[in-house]
Ligand SMILES: [Zn+2]
């Protein structure tokens with residue numbers, strides 16, 4: 001029985017090109033109790049490999065998180081297979097708008113400790129006991145309710161360039177930190193307020209809503225599919241868009257514009273700007289907001305020190321970095337004393 005890839009990425013790319021068939025890029029996730037993760041992993045691999053499905057899938061005792069490329073002609077068979085698994089029946093599938101036939105070149109199904117690195121080691125609560133999922137229309141209603149507290153479950157650099165009106169946006173670097181801060185700030189309202197939360201694609205709220213229910217919050221709601229699905233529903237159903245600014249995304253685009261409002265400022269001169277960049281000094285790589293004119297003046301760097309290093313010959317820069325930790329692998333996002341206008 002074949003349980004692993006037999007083709008290399010290059011061979012696979014050639015086959016896909018040759019076949020010339022349309023493929024769909026799909027993602028989905030769900031928290032569920034999975035007993036034997038290895039058996040489940042093999043079950044997925046055998047079935048999906050037969051359907052020529054490619055992608056990266058994480059399976060853990062707490063659930064599944066999958067990013068896939070499925071041949072369009074096999075979509076129905078694939079969907080039927082998902083529906084045959086009790087906790088994946090009718091799972092919401094995010095289908096990418098921009099199709100890329102070469103988005104994945106192998107099928108990798110990996111057993112992991114967790115499906116998202118959330119820093120939460122509390123196993124005392126049931127991750128499947130989630131909040132009430134709401135779509136865009138209901139969400140729009142809920143967030144106008146005076147008994148609602150709307151919370152942004154994302155990190156500071158994400159909410160800085162865009163968030164829902166009236167949202168609480170914790171000034172945190174990690175998901176773990178925001179859980180504690182929100183619990184502390186809302187401790188007196190576990191019964192009387194509706195706790196409504198959202199994040200980018202919904203997965204952080206799946207965990208957070210279960211966590212807050214466990215902590216005694218009685219009315220917990222979450223935006224189904226996050227800002228991404230909200231935007232899609234708003235456009236499709238002609239609803240009022242209550243999201244201001246840009247949705248931060250974790251790929252090369254860094255942000256998707258949702259409304260024309262620019263709610264952030266250049267961290268160097270304070271002018272309205274919501275363009276994230278990485279400091280051009282490879283040893284720094286800080287993620288921050290920089291306007292075009294500061295980018296020109298600072299040679300795309302976050303500070304004078306970085307500018308000096310960046311302007312050295314490449315070999316000298318390399319020598320300077322020698323023996324130091326590669327800082328772009330460190331979690332370093334939008335926090336630096338030199339950024340005068342970082343709110
Ligand atoms: Zn500027």
Ligand SMILES: [Zn+2]
Pocket residue numbers: 279280281284285286301302303306
């Ligand atoms: Zn820098």
